[in-house]
Amino acid sequence: MSIAKKGVSKRKKRLNRSWFGTLMLFSFIGLFGAFMALPLIYTINNAFKPLDEIFLFPPRFFVRNPTFTNFADLANLMANSWVPFTRYMFNTVFITAVGTAGHIIFSAAAAYPLAKHKFPGSNVLFGIVVLSLMFSPHVTAIPNYMTMSVLGWVDSYWAVIVPSFAFPLGLYLMKQFMEQIPDSILEASRIDGASEYRIFWKIVMPIVKPAWLTLMILLFQQLWGTDGGNFIYSEELKTMHYALGQIIQGGIARAGAAAAVALMLMSVPIIVFLFSQASIIQTMSSSGMKD
C-alpha cells in the first residue's frame, strides 16, 4: 500500500508530459506488450483449438470453436502410456515443492546471522556468495556430476533437489531484505531471554514472508521447467517438462495434446506470480548491491 501511494504522489509532483509524449509511451508499451504476450496468448488459444484449426492454412491466431478435446486426447494418450501422466506431474510438483521449501528455510537460516550479526568471517562468506552470482551453474556442472555419482544420487530426485537448496541468489536477496528488520525488535526478544534460534524462527521468519514468495518464484524458474538434466534416467522419475518434449516429438498427431500440456506447464508459475507480485517487488527493492 505504501509503495502504491508513493508512486501516485511522485507522478503528480514530477514534470509534466506532453500529450504527444503520452501517446508515444502508450503505443511503445502497447507494441512491446503485444510482442511479449503474443506467444502466451497463442499457447492459451492453441490448447482449446480443435485439430482442424491447429492445422489451418494460412494459420489463424485465435480460436474459433473452443473445445476441450485436446485435454481429453492428452488424458487418453497418457492413460495408455507406460508411465501414467500423473506420475510425471507428481515428479515435477515434488521436485519444485521440496526444493523450494528447503531453499527458503536453509537460506533464511544462513541469511539471518549474515544480516544481523557481525562475526569473524561474515563479510568473507557473503562476499563469496556475491561472487558466485557472477557465474552460471554450467561452470560447476561437471564436478557436480562427479559428486553426485560419488554420493550415489544419480538417477534420484535428490540430485536435482539438494543443490537447489543452496542457490546463491536466494541467500543474497534474503540477506539484503533482512537487513531492514529493525534491531530493536530483535533486541527486545533477546532481553526477554529468547535464544537466537527462537528469534530466527518466531520473529525473523514471519517478518520476511515477502522474501519467501520471491525465493519461491526464483526456484520455480529453476525447477518447474527442469527435465531432470543429466541426472534422472528412470522413466518413472522424469518430469512433466520431459513428458512434454516426448509428446512434441510425436509430431503432427500429438499437436493437440502438446498444446494442452504446454498450457498446464505455463499457467502454474504465472498464477503464482500473479498472487505474489506485490511481495516480490517489496523484496526486490532491497536487492541492490552496495559499494
Add this chain to the structure above:
Amino acid sequence: MDISKSDHVKQRKEKQSILQQFKRNVRMHKHSYILMAPYFSLFFLFTVLPVIISIVVSFTYFNMLELPRWVGWQNYARLFLEDDVFLIALKNTFLFAAITGPLSYIACFVFAWIINEFSPKIRAFLTLIFFAPSISGNIFFIWLIIFSGDSYGYANGFLMKLGIIYEPIQWLQDPQYVLAIVMFVQLWLSLGTAFLAFIAGLQNIDVTLYEAGAIDGVKNRWQDLWYITLPSMRPQLMFGAVIQITMSFSVADVSMAIAGFPSVQYAAHTVVTHLIDYGSIRFEMGYASAIATILFLMMMTTNLITQRLLRKVGE
C-alpha cells in the same frame, strides 16, 4: 560513542592476544555458525568446491573410468589451436554477450521506467505481461512453431500472405538466420529478476529528490533520468547487471531447443553447448573442465569490469 568503543577495544587487545580474542568471538557467535552450517556446507559442496575441482581437472585427461592423468596446458592448447568448433562457440558467446547482454539490460530498464509511469493497477498488469515469459517454464519452444520451416509456420504464413516471400524460409535450418532467431528468443525471455529489481528500485526513489532537482535547474525528463533516477538506483543497476551478464554468457537451453543440438554448421553453438557436448556426451571431463574454466573466467572478468564502470554512473 565511536571513540570510547575503540578505546575499549584497545584495552582489551592489550590484555589478550588476537588469537584468543578470535576464539572468544567465534564462541560467542556459535549460534550464528550453527544456523549457517546447513546452507554453507551445501553451498561449498555444490558451488565453491566444484569451481576448484574444475580448475584442477582442466589440467588432466579424465574420462570417468580411468584415473585422471596430468597433461598440463594440453587441454587449453587443444581448445585454442585445434578445436575450430570451440572458436565458433567462443565467437557466438561473445556475440550474445555483446548484443543480447546490453540490449536485455537496457530493455529491463526502459520497460521498468515506462511501466513506472502508469497507475498501480496497470503497472501490476504490465509487470505480469513483461515478466511472464521468463517464468513460464520452458515455454519458448512455441517459437519453434512460429518459425517452423514449412508454410504452417506463422512467420512464413504471414510473410507469404503479405507477398514478401513466395516460398517458406527454412528459418531454423539456415545458418544465416539461426543465430539471430536464438538471440531474439533469448531477448524475449530476458526480462527476469533484473527487471523486477528495477521496477522496485524506481518505486523507492525519494520523491523530494525530484523536487530538489527542479529547483536546482533540472529542465526535462532526460536530465531527471541522468542526474536523479539513475544515481538513486545504482545498487539495483549493479545487481541487474550481474544477472543479465551471467545470463547472456550462459545461453544454452534456448539454443538447443530452437536451433537443435548441434545446430546447423554450429551456427548457434555457444561455449555452454560445447561444454555440454564434451561433458555429458563425450565424457572428456578434463577437456570439458577446461571449457568450464574459460567460461568461468569470461563471466567473472566481464562482471567485475562492469561493476567498476557502473560505480561511475551519474558521477
